[in-house]
Amino acid sequence: MIKVGISPICWQNDDLPDLTFDFTMEQALQEAREIGYIGVERGQRMPQDTQSLGAYLDKYDIALCGGWCSGSLLDHDAVSERPIVQMQVDQFIELQAPCIVYAECSNTIQSKVGVPLSTRPKLSRDEIKSYAKRLSELAKWMADKGMPLAYHHHMGTIIESEEDVNWLMEFSSREVRLCFDTGHLLFADGDVLATLDRWGDRVHHVHFKDIRPSVVSNIRENNLAFLDAVVAGAFTVPGDGCIDFQAVANQLRAMSYSGWIVVEAEQDPKKAPPKEYSTKGFEHILEVCANSELEISNEA
Numbered sequence: 001m002i003k004v005g006i007s008p009i010c011w012q013n014d015d016l017p018d019l020t021f022d023f024t025m026e027q028a029l030q031e032a033r034e035i036g037y038i039g040v041e042r043g044q045r046m047p048q049d050t051q052s053l054g055a056y057l058d059k060y061d062i063a064l065c066g067g068w069c070s071g072s073l074l075d076h077d078a079v080s081e082r083p084i085v086q087m088q089v090d091q092f093i094e095l096q097a098p099c100i101v102y103a104e105c106s107n108t109i110q111s112k113v114g115v116p117l118s119t120r121p122k123l124s125r126d127e128i129k130s131y132a133k134r135l136s137e138l139a140k141w142m143a144d145k146g147m148p149l150a151y152h153h154h155m156g157t158i159i160e161s162e163e164d165v166n167w168l169m170e171f172s173s174r175e176v177r178l179c180f181d182t183g184h185l186l187f188a189d190g191d192v193l194a195t196l197d198r199w200g201d202r203v204h205h206v207h208f209k210d211i212r213p214s215v216v217s218n219i220r221e222n223n224l225a226f227l228d229a230v231v232a233g234a235f236t237v238p239g240d241g242c243i244d245f246q247a248v249a250n251q252l253r254a255m256s257y258s259g260w261i262v263v264e265a266e267q268d269p270k271k272a273p274p275k276e277y278s279t280k281g282f283e284h285i286l287e288v289c290a291n292s293e294l295e296i297s298n299e300a
Contacts, residue, residue: 001297002257004285005039005065006032007207007264010274014044015111016227020269029060031275035282038300039065041101041262050091057095063300064097065260066150066179066205070105071135074158078137085138089147098260099150099205100142101179103157104131109226110156116223120156125167131158132171139175150179150205155187156226162190169199178202181264182243183209183235187216193247200255207264208248208285210241230266237265237281238288249288257294261285 011028013020025045032040040062047053057064069088073081085100092100109115123131139149151168153159159168162185169178180203182192196203215234218224229235238245252261263281265272289296 002289002294003039003065003260003297003300004037004282005041005063005260005262006037006278006281007041007262008032008043009264009266010269010272010278012043012045013230013266016230019231023269023274028274029057029062032278033060033062035275035279037062037263037278037282038298039063039260039262041065041264042067050094053091054095064092064095065262065300066097066099066101067092068152069100069102071102072104072106073131073134073138074104074106078134078141081138082141089142089145093145093147097147099148099177099179101152101205102149103152103154104159105157108154108157110154111227113225113227115225117156117219117226117229118223120160121158123158123164128158128164128167129171132168132176135168135176136173139177140173143175148177148204149175150177152179152181153188154181154184155229160184161188162195165190165195166198169202174202176202177204179205179207181207181209182245182248183207183211183264186211186243187229187234192243193251196248196251200251200257203255203257205259206252206257206261208238208245208261208281209264210236210238210243210245212236213242231268233267233271235265235267236272237263237277237284239280239284240277245284246288246291249292249294253292253294
């Protein structure tokens with residue numbers, strides 16, 4: 001059973017607040033629900049305490065379908081990381097979120113203005129092996145509490161390329177699940193279908209994110225930053241770029257995937273009106289899932 005959610009980032013961009021200044025989080029949730037999305041990932045400008053966040057989501061009849069967690073395991077051991085993420089873990093358990101979307105951010109360049117993607121931090125195979133051990137300890141602690149950790153490979157971070165993903169999955173325990181993001185993987189020149197096939201049994205959460213190849217090429221050729229890529233329109237909703245989401249859906253069906261497919265497509269709302277593009281993405285997901293005989297749930 002597939003549940004379709006969305007990140008509010010195209011209405012409310014946390015890294016580039018001026019880009020989405022004309023839009024509110026309330027508008028994001030209302031329009032997402034009108035389109036047909038039944039879940040939304042947590043945004044920074046939502047209420048922070050659990051009771052208020054729960055009431056806020058209930059007001060718009062929309063579920064919490066995950067949310068970003070900025071990790072710092074390069075700076076801490078797993079035991080020291082626990083109190084840093086404890087509140088989010090407890091909150092997501094209470095609100096019945098499917099997972100925490102975790103990514104290492106202690107040395108990321110993804111939110112740094114003017115810092116080229118080419119300078120992103122890289123770890124050797126042995127360094128990723130050491131990192132994976134810490135991550136496994138943290139993921140087991142979360143899993144024992146009832147909250148899966150789904151690792152998000154992301155541009156500008158230590159886990160960006162297909163090779164990075166392979167090493168992380170290879171060296172981590174099965175408690176470390178994967179937030180499989182089509183757009184970030186292809187942006188990093190990864191093979192979307194091969195990676196999904198290789199690690200399908202570890203995939204717990206899926207981001208349907210499309211890319212515009214000409215924009216990505218320009219970012220690479222001119223040595224620009226991740227935020228430059230966002231503003232220029234490197235990302236878009238599924239069905240508006242170059243990724244074959246029918247092939248992705250077919251593979252999800254073949255591996256009996258059951259869970260959330262989440263649209264995440266940050267871009268300039270003046271060029272890509274959020275409701276219009278989010279509707280386009282939603283309709284494309286319904287189409288490819290129907291063709292793949294993936295059943296869509298209307299309830300979170």
